[in-house]
Amino acid sequence: MNKTNLLYAQSGGVTAVINATAAAVIAASRERSDAIGTVLAARHGILGALGEDLIDTSTLGAGDLEALSHLPGGAFGSCRFDLDPPERNPAQYDRLFAVFAAHGVGYFLYNGGNGSMDTVAKISAAARVRGYPLVCVGVPKTVDNDLEGTDCSPGFGSAAKYAAVAMLEAGLDIASMASSAGRVFVLEVMGRNAGWIAAASALAARTEDEPPHIILMPEVPFDEEAFLGAVDATVKRLGYCAVTVSEGIRRADGTLVMEQDHDRKGHVQLGGAGQCLARLIHARLGHKHHWAIPDYLQRAAGHLVSAVDHAQACAVGRAAVAAAIAGRDCVMPAIRRLADAPYRWDVVLQDVAAIANLERRVPAGFIRGDGLHVTDAAKRYLRPLIEGEVYPAYAGGVPDYRRPSFASVARRLAAYVP
Amino acid sequence: MNKTNLLYAQSGGVTAVINATAAAVIAASRERSDAIGTVLAARHGILGALGEDLIDTSTLGAGDLEALSHLPGGAFGSCRFDLDPPERNPAQYDRLFAVFAAHGVGYFLYNGGNGSMDTVAKISAAARVRGYPLVCVGVPKTVDNDLEGTDCSPGFGSAAKYAAVAMLEAGLDIASMASSAGRVFVLEVMGRNAGWIAAASALAARTEDEPPHIILMPEVPFDEEAFLGAVDATVKRLGYCAVTVSEGIRRADGTLVMEQDHDRKGHVQLGGAGQCLARLIHARLGHKHHWAIPDYLQRAAGHLVSAVDHAQACAVGRAAVAAAIAGRDCVMPAIRRLADAPYRWDVVLQDVAAIANLERRVPAGFIRGDGLHVTDAAKRYLRPLIEGEVYPAYAGGVPDYRRPSFASVARRLAAYVP
Numbered sequence: 001m002n003k004t005n006l007l008y009a010q011s012g013g014v015t016a017v018i019n020a021t022a023a024a025v026i027a028a029s030r031e032r033s034d035a036i037g038t039v040l041a042a043r044h045g046i047l048g049a050l051g052e053d054l055i056d057t058s059t060l061g062a063g064d065l066e067a068l069s070h071l072p073g074g075a076f077g078s079c080r081f082d083l084d085p086p087e088r089n090p091a092q093y094d095r096l097f098a099v100f101a102a103h104g105v106g107y108f109l110y111n112g113g114n115g116s117m118d119t120v121a122k123i124s125a126a127a128r129v130r131g132y133p134l135v136c137v138g139v140p141k142t143v144d145n146d147l148e149g150t151d152c153s154p155g156f157g158s159a160a161k162y163a164a165v166a167m168l169e170a171g172l173d174i175a176s177m178a179s180s181a182g183r184v185f186v187l188e189v190m191g192r193n194a195g196w197i198a199a200a201s202a203l204a205a206r207t208e209d210e211p212p213h214i215i216l217m218p219e220v221p222f223d224e225e226a227f228l229g230a231v232d233a234t235v236k237r238l239g240y241c242a243v244t245v246s247e248g249i250r251r252a253d254g255t256l257v258m259e260q261d262h263d264r265k266g267h268v269q270l271g272g273a274g275q276c277l278a279r280l281i282h283a284r285l286g287h288k289h290h291w292a293i294p295d296y297l298q299r300a301a302g303h304l305v306s307a308v309d310h311a312q313a314c315a316v317g318r319a320a321v322a323a324a325i326a327g328r329d330c331v332m333p334a335i336r337r338l339a340d341a342p343y344r345w346d347v348v349l350q351d352v353a354a355i356a357n358l359e360r361r362v363p364a365g366f367i368r369g370d371g372l373h374v375t376d377a378a379k380r381y382l383r384p385l386i387e388g389e390v391y392p393a394y395a396g397g398v399p400d401y402r403r404p405s406f407a408s409v410a411r412r413l414a415a416y417v418p
Numbered sequence: 419m420n421k422t423n424l425l426y427a428q429s430g431g432v433t434a435v436i437n438a439t440a441a442a443v444i445a446a447s448r449e450r451s452d453a454i455g456t457v458l459a460a461r462h463g464i465l466g467a468l469g470e471d472l473i474d475t476s477t478l479g480a481g482d483l484e485a486l487s488h489l490p491g492g493a494f495g496s497c498r499f500d501l502d503p504p505e506r507n508p509a510q511y512d513r514l515f516a517v518f519a520a521h522g523v524g525y526f527l528y529n530g531g532n533g534s535m536d537t538v539a540k541i542s543a544a545a546r547v548r549g550y551p552l553v554c555v556g557v558p559k560t561v562d563n564d565l566e567g568t569d570c571s572p573g574f575g576s577a578a579k580y581a582a583v584a585m586l587e588a589g590l591d592i593a594s595m596a597s598s599a600g601r602v603f604v605l606e607v608m609g610r611n612a613g614w615i616a617a618a619s620a621l622a623a624r625t626e627d628e629p630p631h632i633i634l635m636p637e638v639p640f641d642e643e644a645f646l647g648a649v650d651a652t653v654k655r656l657g658y659c660a661v662t663v664s665e666g667i668r669r670a671d672g673t674l675v676m677e678q679d680h681d682r683k684g685h686v687q688l689g690g691a692g693q694c695l696a697r698l699i700h701a702r703l704g705h706k707h708h709w710a711i712p713d714y715l716q717r718a719a720g721h722l723v724s725a726v727d728h729a730q731a732c733a734v735g736r737a738a739v740a741a742a743i744a745g746r747d748c749v750m751p752a753i754r755r756l757a758d759a760p761y762r763w764d765v766v767l768q769d770v771a772a773i774a775n776l777e778r779r780v781p782a783g784f785i786r787g788d789g790l791h792v793t794d795a796a797k798r799y800l801r802p803l804i805e806g807e808v809y810p811a812y813a814g815g816v817p818d819y820r821r822p823s824f825a826s827v828a829r830r831l832a833a834y835v836p
Contacts, residue, residue: 397801
């Protein structure tokens with residue numbers, strides 16, 4: 001009899017370690033060739049599954065998997081696409097299961113964040129309704145660290161390390177340039193609803209006088225006067241002030257602080273809170289201002305990966321394969337913290353239905369009373385996640401990232417017309 | 419008799435390796451204790467010299483110097499301050515030489531870019547007019563790579579490496595997210611008048627299809643239609659397009675493309691060209707857009723230093739001390755390229771008066787005919803400058819940067835009233 005194939009796909013914003021998860025899924029599946037046939041991957045997430053745009057990963061050698069494990073971005077392509085509710089668009093699910101059936105897929109692993117877990121729950125439920133024999137497993141990934149049910153999400157540790165290093169280094173620069181006029185630097189990091197990356201920039205500081213002096217998170221309504229007062233006090237004390245801001249901070253009335261910029265469909269494109277704050281400081285306090293917006297750089301920094309994050313990205317990939325083989329449908333391998341220092345963790349399985357569409361924000365106990373910085377408890381939580389360095393190989397002065405060449409699977413179905 | 423003291427100071431925008439030069443100056447001076455007494459450093463460049471705000475570096479141990487050599491930013495503080503012309507403000511020079519005399523300074527090493535070389539020339543000339551026995555040496559430093567008389571400037575190689583790595587990694591990210599709607603990413607790098615850092619981002623690509631697809635430099639007047647045409651063609655071919663832009667690009671009429679933002683004194687604050695271009699693309703072509711502005715991060719990235727750059731920063735520091743002892747007044751140690759591959763270089767002395775206030779821009783032979791990318795000649799020039807990695811030590815997940823504690827020199831003069 002044919003063995004059951006496993007389909008892996010990547011979804012949502014990518015990270016520096018999502019391919020480490022992919023490489024671990026492939027390696028772990030090969031170790032269980034008694035249970036798993038071929039590991040297929042869909043191009044651009046669920047879109048590739050619908051479109052029957054599949055890759056056969058069995059052509060990848062051990063060297064390819066090692067290279068894949070250290071390649072930032074999503075090697076198989078990602079997407080931002082939500083399946084329709086099954087009752088509204090059954091044809092979409094018909095197609096999905098037709099593709100699964102045509103390629104002998106009995107395990108589906110979806111590597112993503114909150115939206116992807118919702119997809120996992122939908123597909124799992126649809127399979128049961130149809131009696132299709134599928135084990136559907138969510139594999140956590142998000143720089144935003146906003147997945148519930150896990151102590152942290154693979155991808156976050158490296159973004160957090162990036163934010164801390166960026167603030168540390170920019171802080172040294174601005175401290176050199178401090179002058180009587182006062183200088184202010186604003187680092188805008190990702191985080192629409194959760195301030196985890198901004199919070200992690202606190203790990204740059206060893207003392208209260210070191211940057212960042214102020215951290216603004218979406219969990220705290222932006223209070224312009226309190227903020228400007230804190231900036232001014234810092235500049236008076238030190239000659240400069242460094243601020244980290246999450247892109248998605250809002251005023252008490254719910255409006256975004258950033259400059260709004262709508263795309264053609266009316267979606268708000270974030271990015272601009274840092275510039276707004278820098279200009280506000282300049283206009284109100286007169287200080288010289290600089291701002292940095294690392295954008296994709298913070299989630300793609302394969303040259304600055306956290307060793308803990310990389311290890312966890314691999315671990316959830318391996319655990320997802322084990323869960324699939326064990327028939328644990330609709331679960332997500334999660335990181336469980338056993339101790340802060342020395343840091344110890346393991347992987348447990350969470351019920352996806354219980355955590356999909358929830359959003360884990362920075363808790364009150366991690367936010368300083370004035371709302372302008374984090375607590376020591378936050379630093380105790382964050383520190384281990386950025387520890388350890390995984391350096392890529394370099395060639396010609398840049399990381400020697402190699403994208404494996406992928407073998408496409410021959411299509412067996414008619415083209416998909418959504 | 420008292421030996422002659424050496425005064426070292428840092429000026430202008432700092433770099434990831436300016437402190438490597440400082441450490442080399444101190445170490446080389448100690449090796450020549452037959453000729454040099456104490457190495458003093460001025461806080462905040464020439465401002466510290468005028469203000470008699472001096473540091474005695476002889477308290478620094480070997481471990482301090484090693485830490486200093488790997489510390490980004492300007493450890494002694496930098497400034498943006500030009501001396502007045504001597505004929506207009508002789509009192510300023512009276513003060514400067516009074517400070518030099520009070521502290522036995524016979525060697526003055528000024529570590530900076532074009533403006534700092536002008537300061538070196540002014541002080542050198544003033545010393546000769548006054549008969550003050552001073553050897554004044556300029557030490558090159560600028561991420562902008564716009565100093566004449568040297569094949570490259572210490573600080574540039576590391577900023578260039580940063581730009582190449584940033585584009586490489588962000589390019590992998592955006593390629594993962596490519597969709598039918600088309601995606602565009604714009605990386606804005608430093609460079610008001612010279613496109614060297616932008617040009618260096620070309621080192622991210624191994625093939626024409628890899629990012630960056632377009633590089634906009636201030637040397638080429640911005641042609642909106644040609645640019646949009648190239649973006650559109652790239653998106654049609656690849657599904658996405660990555661652009662590097664220098665902050666200071668201008669239209670043919672000389673106006674800046676960036677959003678203008680004036681400070682209280684009317685100085686233009688740059689930063690915004692990337693955002694302008696991203697919005698332009700979105701408005702005209704409808705593609706999704708992201709932009710990144712690393713700002714200080716690109717010149718302070720001690721975690722991503724080019725080994726060649728670090729070696730050259732040390733070499734010019736050592737050569738400056740040797741030049742000073744040899745009585746070579748008003749010179750600057752410069753990098754001379756002997757061969758591209760394998761890269762070989764040495765240090766020669768240049769006459770500061772001949773190069774101060776000149777600006778070295780990206781030459782026509784380095785710019786592709788259509789003005790939207792660089793040539794192979796540019797890559798041959800740039801590649802060796804980013805090669806080799808110097809990793810800092812890490813502690814707690816971030817570089818273990820240690821700022822030495824500095825011993826202030828007791829003031830011997832009355833306070834300075836400018």
